[in-house]
């Protein structure tokens with residue numbers, strides 16, 4: 001379900017004028033200087049992406065870590081699969097003139113989720129336990145992928161509603177623990193959409209192509225930057241129609257579903273990240 005209303009309006013923090021205020025510099029933090037923080041209502045959950053809004057000229061931090069705020073005051077944050085039950089969002093109006101004024105702290109309740117356990121047997125041994133040469137390739141690719149997760153660009157597309165990149169059956173959900181050939185592996189931090197090889201894959205939002213290459217585990221892989229640390233990833237593609245550095249529009253065909261890399265059948269492995277934090281793509285997509 002996608003929320004039509006993107007923000008939950010909450011009253012901005014209004015601070016009373018200090019009784020000992022003296023001179024014109026000691027103005028109270030009125031609506032003009034309060035941060036006007038709005039957040040959610042969607043996305044305040046483990047694996048969730050949330051959009052927020054503050055007044056322009058406001059600094060935002062999540063658990064003390066600075067958050068990239070657009071000139072119009074919009075920002076994105078995200079919560080990992082194993083996020084703690086609360087997170088603290090702090091908005092500080094840079095124009096506030098009252099000591100301590102114009103700062104608003106919000107303790108966000110992060111909804112807990114239950115995760116599936118998925119067992120996959122019969123994978124080729126080389127894919128489960130790569131040799132030294134394969135490990136070197138995997139580690140080099142991991143560094144490249146990690147570098148794309150540091151990109152925190154000014155692109156505005158993170159704040160626009162996303163579309164489904166491909167039609168198909170959901171064959172794997174975010175957060176599930178995979179047990180490959182009996183060995184517990186890292187949780188599956190993406191959404192799998194199964195469809196025949198050649199099914200078109202579209203950009204779920206506008207952005208710039210950060211990576212378009214063949215990788216060991218994820219096969220033909222595209223990573224798309226939507227701005228403010230929000231990236232989407234499209235893996236196991238049979239075709240890639242875009243090049244690194246290229247700007248794409250939402251809905252533009254960027255490739256086709258395939259079975260390249262470590263797979264048991266053709267599907268789109270769709271990832272969503274806020275910087276290094278992997279998020280669940282499902283809640284930000286409209287119904288199929």
Ligand SMILES: [Zn+2]
Pocket residue numbers: 172188190191192268269270
């Ligand atoms: Zn997957």
